[in-house]
Amino acid sequence: MAYALYYWTGIQGRGEFVRLALEEAGVAYRDVAREVGDNAILPFLEGRKIAHVPFAPPFLQVGRRLIGQTANILQFLGARHGLAPRNEAGRLWTHQLQLTIADWVAEAHDTHHPIAASLYYEDQRREAKRLANNPRGDRYLVGARLTYADLSLFQTIDGLRYAFPKAMRRARRKYRRVHALHAGVQERPRIAEYLASPRRLPFNEQGIFRHYAELDPELDRGLDD
Amino acid sequence: MAYALYYWTGIQGRGEFVRLALEEAGVAYRDVAREVGDNAILPFLEGRKIAHVPFAPPFLQVGRRLIGQTANILQFLGARHGLAPRNEAGRLWTHQLQLTIADWVAEAHDTHHPIAASLYYEDQRREAKRLANNPRGDRYLVGARLTYADLSLFQTIDGLRYAFPKAMRRARRKYRRVHALHAGVQERPRIAEYLASPRRLPFNEQGIFRHYAELDPELDRGLDD
Numbered sequence: 321m322a323y324a325l326y327y328w329t330g331i332q333g334r335g336e337f338v339r340l341a342l343e344e345a346g347v348a349y350r351d352v353a354r355e356v357g358d359n360a361i362l363p364f365l366e367g368r369k370i371a372h373v374p375f376a377p378p379f380l381q382v383g384r385r386l387i388g389q390t391a392n393i394l395q396f397l398g399a400r401h402g403l404a405p406r407n408e409a410g411r412l413w414t415h416q417l418q419l420t421i422a423d424w425v426a427e428a429h430d431t432h433h434p435i436a437a438s439l440y441y442e443d444q445r446r447e448a449k450r451l452a453n454n455p456r457g458d459r460y461l462v463g464a465r466l467t468y469a470d471l472s473l474f475q476t477i478d479g480l481r482y483a484f485p486k487a488m489r490r491a492r493r494k495y496r497r498v499h500a501l502h503a504g505v506q507e508r509p510r511i512a513e514y515l516a517s518p519r520r521l522p523f524n525e526q527g528i529f530r531h532y533a534e535l536d537p538e539l540d541r542g543l544d545d
Numbered sequence: 546m547a548y549a550l551y552y553w554t555g556i557q558g559r560g561e562f563v564r565l566a567l568e569e570a571g572v573a574y575r576d577v578a579r580e581v582g583d584n585a586i587l588p589f590l591e592g593r594k595i596a597h598v599p600f601a602p603p604f605l606q607v608g609r610r611l612i613g614q615t616a617n618i619l620q621f622l623g624a625r626h627g628l629a630p631r632n633e634a635g636r637l638w639t640h641q642l643q644l645t646i647a648d649w650v651a652e653a654h655d656t657h658h659p660i661a662a663s664l665y666y667e668d669q670r671r672e673a674k675r676l677a678n679n680p681r682g683d684r685y686l687v688g689a690r691l692t693y694a695d696l697s698l699f700q701t702i703d704g705l706r707y708a709f710p711k712a713m714r715r716a717r718r719k720y721r722r723v724h725a726l727h728a729g730v731q732e733r734p735r736i737a738e739y740l741a742s743p744r745r746l747p748f749n750e751q752g753i754f755r756h757y758a759e760l761d762p763e764l765d766r767g768l769d770d
Binding site: 374389413415416419420446449453455 | 621648675
């Protein structure tokens with residue numbers, strides 16, 4: 321099955337959550353706008369002669385089908401490529417986690433003003449608790465195998481580390497399981513190969529996760545630890 | 546199958562999207578916090594001895610299972626109660642629409658400042674186009690039968706009419722199909738019965754859709770029509 325991913329060039333953005341799943345699945349895909357430019361995206365959004373018009377990138381073309389909304393694409397890929405449990409309860413739970421991570425990402429995206437970094441701490445706490453509560457061990461969010469939700473959590477932590485390096489460094493010991501998951505995903509052979517390749521764009525100040533030094537102050541240790 | 550819905554009392558909020566699906570499906574459900582108070586929600590969020598801890602209400606208890614995230618709950622109910630197509634492509638498309646409506650709702654929720662009402666016009670245009678593009682007719686978003694996405698579009702339009710009565714009145718002729726869908730859902734026997742019952746909370750200024758008269762000015766007709 322040939323996949324074609326459509327996402328704006330120049331930023332990782334929401335497209336990156338889909339790329340990580342495609343890379344981990346080890347399937348071939350075209351990253352169309354990066355081959356031929358952002359203009360390739362526009363006709364789809366205008367929706368002439370397309371039944372399922374996406375609202376915005378990312379969207380994925382699979383044969384004659386077009387699938388939009390990041391979490392929806394991941395649900396589709398997860399079922400096809402062993403990145404989600406096969407049973408209904410496990411599938412729903414994985415998707416629930418993905419939607420919660422999406423809310424977190426939207427929150428991070430909105431935060432281009434000096435809101436307390438404690439926001440991110442809270443959200444890390446939630447994921448850390450989930451890892452601790454997983455009856456199959458604390459390596460993955462769901463069960464004993466990697467799901468697309470783990471890849472998305474990796475990406476979120478990676479982005480937050482870029483945006484708030486100091487605050488996130490302080491959080492490492494506290495949210496040990498979350499940062500161990502980040503390390504574990506980073507070391508998976510396909511992901512490691514991907515991250516080292518030119519296919520992985522660097523973070524920058526146009527994306528979801530932006531680094532503004534003034535929003536990431538050095539804190540007195542006593543406040544945080 | 547006995548359903549128990551958990552959502553904060555006093556507002557329709559995101560819980561209402563789930564209620565509409567339960568009401569249209571004609572299944573019995575408990576609305577737990579409205580019976581016994583918001584305190585019933587807290588132990589679940591704290592997550593003691595719960596495998597799948599929800600991040601926030603609404604969540605749905607189905608036997609021993611707990612399902613969270615509005616769109617995820619609707620996907621579950623849609624499959625069980627004929628509120629979504631049975632084939633994979635149709636299911637994914639319905640879910641994609643639901644996630645897009647959720648983005649719209651989040652946008653409306655964030656708008657407690659005088660952003661251009663044109664925002665809502667744009668989003669209505671998108672849904673209107675979708676109705677126009679449905680090869681099975683313009684009554685429903687997906688195929689020739691009601692899905693949970695139609696119920697959610699109804700709720701969003703209903704909320705926007707409460708929040709921006711003047712702007713939405715001006716939009717009626719322009720987005721005829723969207724407003725016809727709203728009318729069609731409103732007249733379905735189970736929904737009509739529900740809306741007239743005390744189970745339907747009124748909109749208010751604590752919910753997602755809030756009416757602030759100063760954000761809904763009378764406009765010169767020429768500007769808008």
